[in-house]
Amino acid sequence: MRRLSLSTTAAAVLTLACAAPGAALAAQDAGTAALLAQIKQLTARIEALEQQNKAVDKALDSERISEKEPEIVTRLKAVELQSLGMLKSARTVEALDGIQVGFALSTVAQRPSSAVHMPGTDLDGRFGNSQLNYRGDAFVTVPLDKLGDVESKVFAHIRFGQGSGLNDMYSFSKPNATAFRVTSTAPDDSVAILGQAWYQATIPLPWGGFKPQSKETLEVNFGKMDPFLFFDQNAAANDETRQFLNTAFVHNPLLDAGGDIGVDRNGFTPGFRVSYLNKMDKREPWRLSLGVFGAGNGANYSRFFSSPLILAQAETQLRLMGGLQGNYRLYYWRTGQAPTFTGGSAQRAGWGLSIDQRVGDALTLFGRWGQHTQGAGARFDKALTAGFELAGYGWKRGGDSLGLALGWLQSSPGWRADSASLPGEGGLPAYGYAATGAERVAEAYYRWRLNKQFELTPSLQYLGRPGANPDAKPYYLLSLRAQLTY
Numbered sequence: 196m197r198r199l200s201l202s203t204t205a206a207a208v209l210t211l212a213c214a215a216p217g218a219a220l221a222a223q224d225a226g227t228a229a230l231l232a233q234i235k236q237l238t239a240r241i242e243a244l245e246q247q248n249k250a251v252d253k254a255l256d257s258e259r260i261s262e263k264e265p266e267i268v269t270r271l272k273a274v275e276l277q278s279l280g281m282l283k284s285a286r287t288v289e290a291l292d293g294i295q296v297g298f299a300l301s302t303v304a305q306r307p308s309s310a311v312h313m314p315g316t317d318l319d320g321r322f323g324n325s326q327l328n329y330r331g332d333a334f335v336t337v338p339l340d341k342l343g344d345v346e347s348k349v350f351a352h353i354r355f356g357q358g359s360g361l362n363d364m365y366s367f368s369k370p371n372a373t374a375f376r377v378t379s380t381a382p383d384d385s386v387a388i389l390g391q392a393w394y395q396a397t398i399p400l401p402w403g404g405f406k407p408q409s410k411e412t413l414e415v416n417f418g419k420m421d422p423f424l425f426f427d428q429n430a431a432a433n434d435e436t437r438q439f440l441n442t443a444f445v446h447n448p449l450l451d452a453g454g455d456i457g458v459d460r461n462g463f464t465p466g467f468r469v470s471y472l473n474k475m476d477k478r479e480p481w482r483l484s485l486g487v488f489g490a491g492n493g494a495n496y497s498r499f500f501s502s503p504l505i506l507a508q509a510e511t512q513l514r515l516m517g518g519l520q521g522n523y524r525l526y527y528w529r530t531g532q533a534p535t536f537t538g539g540s541a542q543r544a545g546w547g548l549s550i551d552q553r554v555g556d557a558l559t560l561f562g563r564w565g566q567h568t569q570g571a572g573a574r575f576d577k578a579l580t581a582g583f584e585l586a587g588y589g590w591k592r593g594g595d596s597l598g599l600a601l602g603w604l605q606s607s608p609g610w611r612a613d614s615a616s617l618p619g620e621g622g623l624p625a626y627g628y629a630a631t632g633a634e635r636v637a638e639a640y641y642r643w644r645l646n647k648q649f650e651l652t653p654s655l656q657y658l659g660r661p662g663a664n665p666d667a668k669p670y671y672l673l674s675l676r677a678q679l680t681y
Contacts, residue, residue, distance in 0.1 A: 293338035300679040301373045301436045302329040305361050308671035328358025330375040330436075332390075344399050344406040352391035352421075354461065357384075361672065366661035367575050367604045367634045368443035368452050370672050372435035375461070390463050393418030410474045417467035422456060422488055425468055426506045426526055430551040431561035431584040432600060436678050438584065441656055443602040443636045447547045448578040449565040452604075454534040455543055455573075457490030457504045464488045464504070481511035490532045502531025502542070513552075521552030535572025536610060536617060543570030557586040561600075567607075575634070575663070577605040594644030602636035606663035614663075630663035652676040 306325035332354050339347045360371030377386045395416045399409035416425070423433075427447050432438055435445045442452045450456040458464040466488030474480045490504040508526035515521050526547050533543040547565040554560055562581040567573060582600030587593055614630040640654035654676070659669040 295336040297334040298681045299332045299436060302677045303371060303373050303674060305371060305672055305674045326361050328360045328374045330356035330373050345396055347396045349394050353387055354390040355385055355387035366658055368441050368636050370441050370656055372440055372442045372445045388461055391420050393420045412472040414470040419463055419465045421463055426508050427549050429549050429561050431559045438598055439600055439638050440654055440674055441636055441638050444580055444600045447563055447565040448604055449545055453573055455530055457530050478514055479512050484508045490530050504530045516554050519553040524549040536574050541570050541572040544568050557588045559584045571609050573607050574610045575604045576607040579603045596642045599639045604634040606630045628664050631665045632663055634661055634663050635659035648680055650678045
């Protein structure tokens with residue numbers, strides 16, 4: 196329907212007024228003349244408004260802002276642009292909602308208290324120098340769109356660093372778990388690698404049930420990952436960037452220092468994991484997990500279907516010591532390509548136990564046990580570690596922690612029989628001694644928190660009978676770790 200303009204209407208009224216009977220007489224009347232004058236003024240104003248409306252409509256049809264446009268149009272366009280900018284920012288924030296990003300930088304300086312003495316070997320007097328290394332880790336977790344009630348995410352981890360620390364010292368355990376260097380590159384080169392890239396789906400059970408009431412969950416992961424992220428965890432001895440440095444206390448020594456985990460030189464491996472979590476009792480949930488990962492010499496994950504690494508774990512949380520939380524994990528592993536001290540590989544199996552239990556507001560006890568049940572070629576076949584972590588509430592330093600751990604790594608019968616006649620590995624000279632007993636390890640640290648992102652941790656390590664050498668004198672390692680976390 197066409198719209199009649201105000202000016203057209205006013206003109207029609209004026210015409211009718213002029214054409215009315217007795218117009219000549221009315222024109223002579225003063226009141227009629229005044230009325231006609233007002234009508235003419237009104238008509239002029241209406242025509243002006245019509246022109247302004249046309250100018251406004253024309254200006255609004257263009258997205259450009261011009262100083263020649265009516266002021267009200269300029270203001271409207273400015274408000275519109277501001278609103279669009281806010282909407283764009285809101286959409287950007289919505290798209291980034293749930294993304295988690297983290298960064299950590301570790302720098303460690305270590306020095307033996309004196310030159311390492313290994314009587315009866317060509318290693319005597321070596322490794323007397325200090326070492327400095329650094330390692331950086333960047334993480335990102337990206338949530339994906341839900342598929343019904345199924346939540347999923349992608350996790351990626353990039354690692355870089357330089358320096359191998361003092362890990363080429365001859366011992367079962369290695370004193371610096373933070374050391375990272377891509378061995379295929381020159382020492383002067385710092386190379387970043389994609390350490391982890393995996394997908395996880397979290398499925399509430401029962402399938403098709405009401406999610407808010409679901410107390411059972413199925414988790415599925417696949418991709419390249421660190422198996423220790425899901426197995427053999429421990430609240431007091433699990434993170435080499437904040438807790439103990441020696442590999443014997445970071446994970447189960449048979450899996451980590453002993454090499455049964457079968458990951459590449461950088462600590463990662465492809466595979467998949469499935470886990471069932473039961474929260475029927477929210478105070479004491481329990482979980483069953485199964486993982487199958489690539490194994491082999493370095494990143495040569497051949498024979499995956501015939502000789503993978505299999506990890507199975509049962510875990511639960513218990514409320515003991517007056518309701519304080521404890522985590523109890525029992526696991527079994529089997530690998531078809533475990534490294535041997537003769538340079539080859541063999542099939543091995545074993546079981547382990549990882550426990551951490553709070554016994555007070557500040558004190559957490561931990562312990563690990565590992566034992567081989569099948570296979571040969573390992574330098575040690577039993578391992579026991581235990582210790583504690585004490586938060587600094589008692590001396591008004593709640594962000595600080597004091598840690599102490601002791602370890603016992605029992606040499607295997609094969610190692611005791613063959614160590615005297617074996618050539619050295621990894622370019623080291625021949626061993627030349629008959630191993631007996633166990634290697635003994637101890638570590639104490641104090642983590643001093645300067646602020647939320649920065650911590651300094653001096654520590655002292657003790658290694659007795661390294662490599663189960665009965666003639667080797669014990670030695671000490673002093674360390675200082677600087678940790679930046681964001």
